[in-house]
Amino acid sequence: MLGIVGALLAAVCYGVATVLQALAAGHTARSTGLDPRLLLRVLRQVPFIAGLLLDSAGFVLSLAALRQLPLYVVEAIVAANLAVAAVVAARVLRLRLLPREWAAVGGVCGGLVLLVLSAGVQAPVHVSRAFEFGLLLTTLALAAGAAVAGRMTSGYGSAVLGFIAGLAYGVVGVAVRVLTDLHPAALIRAPAAYALVLAGALGFLSYLTALQRGRVTTATGPLVVAETVAPALVGVIALGDAARPGYAVVGLAGFLLAGAGALALARFGSLEPAAAE
Numbered sequence: 001m002l003g004i005v006g007a008l009l010a011a012v013c014y015g016v017a018t019v020l021q022a023l024a025a026g027h028t029a030r031s032t033g034l035d036p037r038l039l040l041r042v043l044r045q046v047p048f049i050a051g052l053l054l055d056s057a058g059f060v061l062s063l064a065a066l067r068q069l070p071l072y073v074v075e076a077i078v079a080a081n082l083a084v085a086a087v088v089a090a091r092v093l094r095l096r097l098l099p100r101e102w103a104a105v106g107g108v109c110g111g112l113v114l115l116v117l118s119a120g121v122q123a124p125v126h127v128s129r130a131f132e133f134g135l136l137l138t139t140l141a142l143a144a145g146a147a148v149a150g151r152m153t154s155g156y157g158s159a160v161l162g163f164i165a166g167l168a169y170g171v172v173g174v175a176v177r178v179l180t181d182l183h184p185a186a187l188i189r190a191p192a193a194y195a196l197v198l199a200g201a202l203g204f205l206s207y208l209t210a211l212q213r214g215r216v217t218t219a220t221g222p223l224v225v226a227e228t229v230a231p232a233l234v235g236v237i238a239l240g241d242a243a244r245p246g247y248a249v250v251g252l253a254g255f256l257l258a259g260a261g262a263l264a265l266a267r268f269g270s271l272e273p274a275a276a277e
Helices: 002-026 037-042 046-066 071-079 081-092 099-118 129-149 156-178 184-189 191-213 216-238 248-268
Strands: none
Touching: 002 046, 002 071, 002 081, 002 191, 046 071, 046 156, 071 081, 071 099, 071 156, 071 216, 071 248, 081 099, 081 248, 099 248, 129 156, 129 191, 156 191, 156 216, 191 216, 216 248
16 A cells, blocks of 8 residues: 555656646757756756656655556556646646546546556566666667657657657666665666666656657657556566456556556647647
8 A cells, every 4th residue: 555655646746747847848948969968957947946856756656666566557657647747737837628638537547546456565576687687778779769869850759759768767667676685785786776777867868858849748648658568568577567366357457547548648638838729
């Protein structure tokens, strides 16, 4: 139950942070390519700093949840941050959510209820060094892909960067799941620890750049798919994640319902003021 509460609070933190960071990114000079200096520019904006603090809190909460729950449960709950972002944006930016968007919010909530019912406690899993090095190599490959996508001038660049950001966040989730020894001396020797740090930074920078290049919906839709589905598959196939006995169908239904609702919000929701329409 503590893991579920932590994941839900993480979704709230991420959702509010998304609104704040989208506002900051929209008021910051555009970068050329995947430019780390973009982080320095947005750090001058108060909304971004507030969003960063909320992101940090959400990250810690999600880490705690990943130590106790299957990857597919945590990732689906965290994806519910889009429902939070939609509701917060409606209040802060005075946007009017359409009926289909309210239906998507309801779908996310219904899916979360099913996931909570199906969630079983997962023990830390021990993996080989080769698996950990695989996470690190995957992160480096994603960084190379982000560098290429950062130079794309079409609207596809934003979507590709969002997808890469989602995969990078997925690497973070898997890395947390396989780090069983959190003693500093053990972390220094663990390739998964380096993958976690690099993937987290890459995901953050890629998503921030994607927010500048296109609409929030264009960047967030691919992110939701990659961040939710990829680590869930790794968890089930390679790490032994499973639902409570007899609740596999309930867990699958909850995952699909929450994911579809989040994707619908990413497709139809917008953080742009209604006056811009």
